[in-house]
Amino acid sequence: MTSDVHNAQTVEAFWKRVDRRGEDECWPWTGRKWQQHGVYYFNKNSNAMAHRMSWEIHYGPIPKNKVIRRACGLLTCCNPRHLVVGSYVPPPHRPCPRGHKHDPEYAAWKAMRRRCYRPSCADFQNYGGRGITVAAEWLNSYDTFLAYVGRRPSPKHSIDRIDNDRGYEPGNVRWATAKEQARNRRRSVKVSAFGETLSLGEWAERFGVSSDTIRQRLERGWDPSRAVVNGAQAVAT
Numbered sequence: 001m002t003s004d005v006h007n008a009q010t011v012e013a014f015w016k017r018v019d020r021r022g023e024d025e026c027w028p029w030t031g032r033k034w035q036q037h038g039v040y041y042f043n044k045n046s047n048a049m050a051h052r053m054s055w056e057i058h059y060g061p062i063p064k065n066k067v068i069r070r071a072c073g074l075l076t077c078c079n080p081r082h083l084v085v086g087s088y089v090p091p092p093h094r095p096c097p098r099g100h101k102h103d104p105e106y107a108a109w110k111a112m113r114r115r116c117y118r119p120s121c122a123d124f125q126n127y128g129g130r131g132i133t134v135a136a137e138w139l140n141s142y143d144t145f146l147a148y149v150g151r152r153p154s155p156k157h158s159i160d161r162i163d164n165d166r167g168y169e170p171g172n173v174r175w176a177t178a179k180e181q182a183r184n185r186r187r188s189v190k191v192s193a194f195g196e197t198l199s200l201g202e203w204a205e206r207f208g209v210s211s212d213t214i215r216q217r218l219e220r221g222w223d224p225s226r227a228v229v230n231g232a233q234a235v236a237t
Helices: 008-015 050-059 104-117 142-149 178-185 200-207 211-219 231-236
Strands: 037-043 046-049 066-070 083-087 158-161 173-176 190-193 196-199
Touching: 008 050, 037 050, 046 050, 050 066, 050 083, 104 142, 104 158, 142 173, 158 178, 190 200, 196 200, 200 211
Parallel strands: none
Antiparallel strands: 037 046, 066 083, 158 173, 190 196
16 A cells, blocks of 8 residues: 655655565665664755655554654664554653743753654654654753753853754754854855855855845856855956
8 A cells, every 4th residue: 555645756766765675574774864763855954754754655644643663673674564653652751940940941951852752742743753852861851951051141042953963962952043043054055165165154144145145146057256245246256
């Protein structure tokens, strides 16, 4: 049985990355992985966990507030016969540490856990739904989390993952403003001009040009040295 959740072209590309063996054997994912889990990339900005895609291809949409588990225990297995629907098991409830209930850092810690482990959360599909997790030492200890990240520098700052394909873990989180987070999302797009290679956001800030304008100019075939500067300078060059 094949569902219509994904189009034929996507399904064909997906199965090319699966080592389909015997009916009852594990079918290992051979494509890109994240923390030992298979990940299928639709494009540079969109991806899905491979075992979840296998379920959707065979059985249709995943039931609301449910997760897909691999009965065989192999994290890269995509054999639909090995996939089962499971219920979400939330992390153990931890009472609010004394005096922290109204701290913005405590609110950030709770929101981080909710995005990663509560399927009913509106943002779950972009976090827990694609394999983003919280480091074990932070999951059940607000104090340990706070000791690492420190206090929020200002009301404009929120928790940001430096590498958006990794979880909330030591070395991959920081307090960042909305502008810094937007730049971080664009950091994979690099432009070389005037002997330097910078992100779109960095060029935009330097010359007062929106990153969208720079991107559109490059798509139209502009030379990078003209694309990154403002209108008057672009004409002059």
